[in-house]
Amino acid sequence: MHHLQPTVRNVPLSVQIGTQLREQIMNGTWPVGTKVPGEHDLVRTFGTSRNTVREALRALVHLGLLESRPGDGTYVRSTSELGAVLGRRITEESVNEVFEVREALEVQAARLAALRITESQIEELRQLLRGRYEGETAADRLQADVRFHQGIVAASGNPLITELHHGLEPAVIHDESNYSGLNTEGFLLTEHQAILDALERHDPDGAVAATLQLLDGANRPSAPK
Numbered sequence: 001m002h003h004l005q006p007t008v009r010n011v012p013l014s015v016q017i018g019t020q021l022r023e024q025i026m027n028g029t030w031p032v033g034t035k036v037p038g039e040h041d042l043v044r045t046f047g048t049s050r051n052t053v054r055e056a057l058r059a060l061v062h063l064g065l066l067e068s069r070p071g072d073g074t075y076v077r078s079t080s081e082l083g084a085v086l087g088r089r090i091t092e093e094s095v096n097e098v099f100e101v102r103e104a105l106e107v108q109a110a111r112l113a114a115l116r117i118t119e120s121q122i123e124e125l126r127q128l129l130r131g132r133y134e135g136e137t138a139a140d141r142l143q144a145d146v147r148f149h150q151g152i153v154a155a156s157g158n159p160l161i162t163e164l165h166h167g168l169e170p171a172v173i174h175d176e177s178n179y180s181g182l183n184t185e186g187f188l189l190t191e192h193q194a195i196l197d198a199l200e201r202h203d204p205d206g207a208v209a210a211t212l213q214l215l216d217g218a219n220r221p222s223a224p225k
Contacts, residue, residue, distance in 0.1 A: 003029060004045050013048050017056035025065050025076055034076045036066065064088065083167030090168070098168050103215050105165045106149065110195060110207040113155035117199050121155045125196055133189060152195070191217050 004020050024030045037045070042053045057074055060066040064084025067077040078084040090098055113121075128151060131144030146169075153165045191214035198206035 013046070013052045014055040014059070017042070017046055017048070017053060018059050021056060021060060022063075022065065025060075025079055026081075028079060030076050032076050032079055035073045036076065038073060080163055080167055082163050086164075086167040102165060102168050105161055105168075106153065106215070107208055107211050109153040109156035109158070109161050109165070110199070110211040111204045112158060112161075113152050114199050114202050114204040114207040116157040117155040117202070121151065122196075122200055125151050125155075125199070129192055129196055132192065148192070152199070155199070188214060188217050 003024055021036065024036075030036060036057075039050055039053050039057075042057075043050050046053065057066060057068070061068050061074070063081050064087065065076065065078055065081060067075050069075060078087065125148060128144045128148040132141055132148060135141040135144055150166070153162050156162065191210065194210035195207060195214060198210050
């Protein structure tokens with residue numbers, strides 16, 4: 001609660017409260033699944049009425065950032081307004097569309113990452129790539145793979161690409177059984193290493209070519225990338 005500030009004049013109280021709660025959600029202070037402070041606590045923190053607090057919470061529920069569970073409380077549903085909107089747009093029938101959009105984002109992210117990636121980001125990708133093939137369990141290898149691709153997208157230095165990519169992630173069903181064979185001789189090792197090599201050379205064309213090679217080698221939509 002120490003992150004929240006008292007309200008000020010000239011701006012509707014519900015808007016001020018909603019803005020502060022939104023910041024706590026979007027900056028990761030309150031991750032997905034977190035139960036936010038109750039109405040009584042928020043009333044006390046902001047020094048305002050219960051109706052004003054309810055109005056602020058309703059607005060965030062409408063945006064898709066919060067979810068109200070009657071008799072239980074209010075929980076964070078998404079840390080991104082864009083992700084919440086994408087979540088409503090995506091259906092089982094649109095999974096192939098999602099893969100195509102994510103692939104387009106990953107290709108452009110690889111191009112930008114080759115220009116902008118830092119040595120510390122490269123080292124993190126090296127470790128994740130090792131984890132993708134040397135992790136003890138399928139879950140460990142899966143997590144390393146997901147984080148590897150997220151790391152490349154983040155290294156693009158474009159927050160909108162990162163948010164779009166992250167917002168599409170829930171639609172991609174990762175089946176751990178697909179990763180049971182991920183080991184040192186694992187699936188698409190050469191292609192993954194080629195992307196990392198291009199990023200280390202700061203070679204945008206090479207990074208794009210390697211990413212396309214990886215995407216061509218992966219069986220969509222169920223195969224891991």
